Amino acid sequence: MYRVLATASALLATARAQQACTLNTENKPALTWAKCTSSGCSNVQGSVVVDANWRWTHSTSSSTNCYTGNEWDKTLCPDGKTCADKCCLDGADYSGTYGVTSSGNQLNLKFVTVGPYSTNVGSRLYLMQDENNYQMFDLLGNEFTFDVDVNNIGCGLNGALYFVSMDKDGGKARYSTNKAGAKYGTGYCDAQCPRDVKFINGVANSDEWEPSASDKNAGVGKYGTCCPEMDIWEANKISTAYTPHPCKSLTQESCEGNACGGTYSTTRYAGTCDPDGCDFNPYRQGNKTFYGPGSNFNIDTTKKVTVVTQFIKGSDGKLSEIKRLYVQNNKVIGNPESEIVGNTGSTITDSFCKAQKVAFGDPDDFNKKGGWSGMSDALAKPMVLVMSLWHDHYANMLWLDSTYPEGSTTPGSARGSCPQDSGDPDTLEKEVPNSSVSFSNIKFGPIGSTYSGDGSTDPEEPEEPEEPVGTVPQYGQCGGINYSGPTACVSPYKCNKINDYYSQCY
Template identity: 55%
Template sequence: MHHLVALLSFSVLTVVCGQQVGTQMAETHPNLSIQKCATGSGCQIQSTSVALDANWRWLHTTSGTTNCYTGNTWDASLCPDPVTCAENCALDGVDYTGTYGITSTGSALTLKLVTHGPYSTNIGSRVYLMANDTTYQMFNLKNQEFTFDVDMSNLPCGLNGALYFVEMDADGGLSKYPNNKAGAKYGTGYCDSQCPNDIKFINGEANVLDWVPSSNDANSGTGMYGTCCSEMDIWEANNNAAAYTAHVCTVHSQTRCSGSDCGDGDDRYNGVCDKDGCDFSSYRMGDTSFLGMGKTVDTSSKFTVVTQFITADNTTTGTLTEIRRIYVQNGKVIQNSKVNIPKMTTYDSVTDVFCNDQKTTFGDPNSFEARGGLATMGQALSKGMVLVLSLWDDYADNMLWLDSDYPLNKSISTPGVARGTCATTSGVPSDVESQNPDSSVTFSNIKFGDIGSTYTL
């Protein structure tokens, strides 16, 4: 996810994660159909499903129901060290709708912000698309396009309805790490370009070393390790702003990091991943009338988002050179907005030239170019990436990096600072959760395939 801090913070009450498999509740993945398309032969439906990330699941002893983690603190007797904790603790199946507010019907998936379950109150969620009951669906998208519909009319300031790809292992690390007995079926193996260190189990071991409970999130904390991999943010948005962002890393699979490699704090630009990424946000790039409530792309109703991954020779083996964006709404194809920033060319897609120009104009370090730029992103796309769908609020920066003016210590007139219409006082998680608990996002009609095959001109 694209923001200017290392910590990705997700909130959930009394619901946590682990690596063994519990027996308190059977795990039944909600079905979600997608379509694979080809030029000349149309689209074929594929039966897939989604699995909830392990970080949200109840973590308890393998022999009973005692919590291994409560609030934002580990049980020291059950989790004295990473391996013992993984051996002592199990994660269970979940009630997707009743506990987590996750519902699916046909090709549509809805994620709700606040869900009051029978034993806990849940905030947000993160799910992965499954090829089968034990394996994540892998997408190889070079010289391909990826399309979906989104309804975020019920998604106000401070929230992020995100759809993105990360370079996770197809089995969630099950085969690599002996202490991981749960695997993809139970949502293990997460990584992204922020190298998040709030993930409770990494590489099959509990992240208990140097664990520090969060000062402003009663359910989260950070440990010694982070988990890193390249990330392609297809969609990070609420009904006020949206961005798509490529993040690349010098590592080429899910990798546990520590120290400066994680890029935390002052080491932000010394880590293995490009945390800033190269982003295209219409509002940030100077077209403030393009996307939003009542604008050209009207976020008050559903629309289609098309993302095309163009290679130098128009083959699936060529070098990635461009990421294009197209919208479709009310039967009308809407080409992406153009850059309207003084001294910048009127770009309308992500290329290495655009990224370099943006970084120079905004005065930002070019960590994207330093880690290989689009060519590196193409390597991840060739290898295969996992689709992630999530809804979250931001305990670190109140989502201002997405939908407001950010950073706060710079003038709004500085190029790149204005990112959306939301007030700089908006997005405080406690306010968002109490004032807009029924907020939700619906993703539907996911399609992928040949360029030009997934939508109608």
């Protein structure tokens, strides 16, 4: 994407480094979310900021583009340091340029937006604490809940919500040449060690930049940027997955060339992060009727659904499991049991991850790059919330919603019901430009504090015999300080202590 502005009389930045300019006013969309305790939830007034990669990047002394289409200007950017000295990031018109709008606690992301100066594809945004800092979340021992509507994103698209170990200020304090900071969406990193990020560590990633042959807005530079990643939600209306990705380092760090590994390098597992992760996709785990469009699925993606993710501590204070629940039509619905031989379970645990790699014959890069212990350590530290809508120029999103690798019949290759010829980026941009996803009602707090609903009743299951009065349904509260309700769980579930304030039936 590029931006050419006719207005040249506005205030220009005079500082030198990766800067912020003010030809465009930066008005971040407001977004309300809730912080919860055992006694209730209270609203927090936040906002979101678009990633620096999407922003208009131009000369600090004029409106001349530093980056046009998928190429750097060779005069302004002969090398990364000079480029950072001569170029700046500018403010964003969120709705007109990026198709991003908000109302109350809901954020809406549009796939393709035709603006006055450009055609924008997708977006990536971060929740802000204040004008200059990202909102940070300590996930270990807590749960994160949100509502999502994926009815308008089909095969090949990904409405993602996830956490990464970015710096709170976008790297402004660590890297003196980064003058823009979180206010302008800098500092991105993830477990793919992406090399398409335009500024890394306060320096332009223009060295050895190769424009993409298929993506008119992107390319690959010499450097990548790595950090742990917790994918809470990668989904469209056909498939969904949640996936932890550990790294050897718990904080953002840069990498160089193919040693970065991940999607953007020739050797996928060469880097310090696990690009595959340990995923739980119900379809991939053998349940093809749990998630999809229509009332014949346990989770009907034609309707809004509440997604609950619990990061449960064990007795040693470390991560013991990552549990997924859904709430739809006021029913709490547990994640389905895996139907893969040798890979049982309905939650992500250390043993589940190890068994999955064996069952599917996948490289166990998860344990080589920090494993379960490393992921526990990452979740114990503050992470940044990311919300995005994107398509995939590398694998057409087949790894999420179709068969991948293409044509494979091995266990784990079937990930969704989308055709193997679906997901072509150019086709999606032309045929479904008005696709959109909405995230809303974000809540964060101790286990059991962010959601409510009745016990689950899967549509396919026969009715169970009526339980005695005074029993607690599956995933309901059955104990804890100041709790005065029933403590007996419906059969066959037992009351498990999560913390002093909350016990749960499962």
